[in-house]
Amino acid sequence: MKALEKLNLKQQQVLIVKSKKSNINSGATGWLFASPWIIGLVLFYLLPLVVSIYYSFTSYSILRPGEFIGLQNYKELLVDPLFLKSIYNTVYFAVFYVPLSIICGVALAMMLNMKIKGMTIYRTIFFLPTLVPHVAIAVLWMWLLNPGFGLVNGFLDMIGIKGPAWLGSETWSKPSLIFMSLWGIGQSVVIYLAGLGDISSEYYEAAEVDGANWFQKTFHITLPLLTPVIFFNLVMGIIGAFQQFTLPYTLTQGQGKPANSLTFYVMYLYDNGFKYFRMGYASAMAWVLFVVIMVLTLLIFWSSKRWVHYQGK
Structure with a gap:
């Protein structure tokens, strides 16, 4: 054993x-x-x-190794007028574009969620602009917004309104860019449609039994239960707005004209790194942008506990 x-x-x-x-x-x-x-x-x-x-703490350039200069790059940013102008342009774009993209995206998604014949065709039409490359979009809108022979000003002339110079005007250049960007929100509309499809019909049936009208169902059922999707698109919209580059760079051939009204933060960062070969300075700008986006994202996450509602909670 x-x-x-x-x-x-x-x-x-x-x-x-x-x-x-x-x-x-x-x-x-x-x-x-x-x-x-x-x-x-x-x-x-x-x-x-x-x-x-x-x-970011050196004077590094592609042409020379550079030396350690401490916080000199960050101090220079505070007194750089073009840097401050690029911040203003970027914040202006983000403040107006992000809320408008959410409002327009939700509104379009609710319209495209209606049960009518041929809705898939309409959904495809609204999604198509997202498939167009940004360079092609810039060229198209440069023609449409041309103050002399553009279709937009031509239509305004037909109804007795004298159209502005749009991209040639310091006042109208950023609103024009916002309008172009709103033209391509089809991707976020698809996400909103998915969120609308995830809302149970039982909520609407119970509301109808209680005699709720369309506005009451929208503001007490649809929008609260759509807040998780709005939260996601808000975060992604903020990040994308602060990294706006392709459209303004193509529209102005990298010059930011008129009067640097279309010089955005990432454009100026790109110019410093690859046009002026100031890689140390560009690295400092990149880390400032990273910190700003991170702080804004954390603030949105912190505030989401108060306004984001999940089904079943």
């Missing part, structure tokens, strides 16, 4: 050792298959991130 017990004990120990080796081998195999992604993450994300922090 004792010999048999010893034999069983040895077999159990052998099985445990084999199991440990198998776990180690499977773990090593998993790391091996994940290694290309991990190497890419370190080389193309983490390493440039750390290096950019260091470069």
